[in-house]
Amino acid sequence: MVSRMKNRKRDSIFEDVEKIVKEFVLNAQEELESRWKNWELDVALREFHEVVGGLLARQTTLAIQIARNPLLWNGHGAPVLLRAMADVYINLAWIFGDAAERPRKFILYGLGQIKLYLEHRKALRENRPLDPQEEAYVRGVEDWIQSQRVLEMTDVNLGSWAEITTRKMAEEAGCLDFYNYVYIPFSWASHSMWPHVEQSNLKPCQNPLHRPHRIPHVEEAGINPLYLHLAAKYLGKAFSLFDEKTGVRAEVPSALHILERRFEAFAEKKRKKNAPRR
Numbered sequence: 001m002v003s004r005m006k007n008r009k010r011d012s013i014f015e016d017v018e019k020i021v022k023e024f025v026l027n028a029q030e031e032l033e034s035r036w037k038n039w040e041l042d043v044a045l046r047e048f049h050e051v052v053g054g055l056l057a058r059q060t061t062l063a064i065q066i067a068r069n070p071l072l073w074n075g076h077g078a079p080v081l082l083r084a085m086a087d088v089y090i091n092l093a094w095i096f097g098d099a100a101e102r103p104r105k106f107i108l109y110g111l112g113q114i115k116l117y118l119e120h121r122k123a124l125r126e127n128r129p130l131d132p133q134e135e136a137y138v139r140g141v142e143d144w145i146q147s148q149r150v151l152e153m154t155d156v157n158l159g160s161w162a163e164i165t166t167r168k169m170a171e172e173a174g175c176l177d178f179y180n181y182v183y184i185p186f187s188w189a190s191h192s193m194w195p196h197v198e199q200s201n202l203k204p205c206q207n208p209l210h211r212p213h214r215i216p217h218v219e220e221a222g223i224n225p226l227y228l229h230l231a232a233k234y235l236g237k238a239f240s241l242f243d244e245k246t247g248v249r250a251e252v253p254s255a256l257h258i259l260e261r262r263f264e265a266f267a268e269k270k271r272k273k274n275a276p277r278r
């Protein structure tokens, strides 16, 4: 009986979460579409429009992926995606600083990376007979690079695309706080660094004969809506940046603000349910 009640309670929470997520996904997509529709194309800055549009769509996609996967709303999975969102934001902020030059740099660096990757694949073949499938793949990628009419300009750049560190980019773009408080801590998880591994994947050994040491640990993770809120915040941040830099106004409500209202209503519902009955 108790477990049935518990199940029913859990099902109703899942129903609420599902509703909130569906609404958020729809609103996020509409926010992107509305901005894109209202941003008048400047043909002289074609690449700027492409890169900004692509990065905004990437940010929207990442937020939607996080939203749709509540089993990732924990400290193991979500930070990897949130760190990717932090990258998108800092890249965007820096690109807005020079609409003529930086988008081109972004594209050329990416193409250079693919060129390098193809060279590595070709080197792996050595003297083996050509595999037609591999040939077709490499040809396909080369055609894709060529179709962008920049093959001859595609220098392989081994540094970072902006030729400066992400920290410097953030500093120049006026978002160093975001770099320090978001990008850095989420990097611990996405690069599997000690601050993350020690806290999430090790635990103290209980054997009294050993000196204190840590042993591997695969932690059970719950579902924490904080991570959905963060994804929505970083998406909202990218949209606000876009609005500020382009002067474009979206004609639809903010996915972030609606989500925050739903969270408040949800908390209120929970408070009422848990209030002592008189």
Ligand SMILES: [Zn+2]
Pocket (backbone or CB within 6 Å): 205, 206, 207, 210, 213, 215
């Ligand atoms: Zn031990």
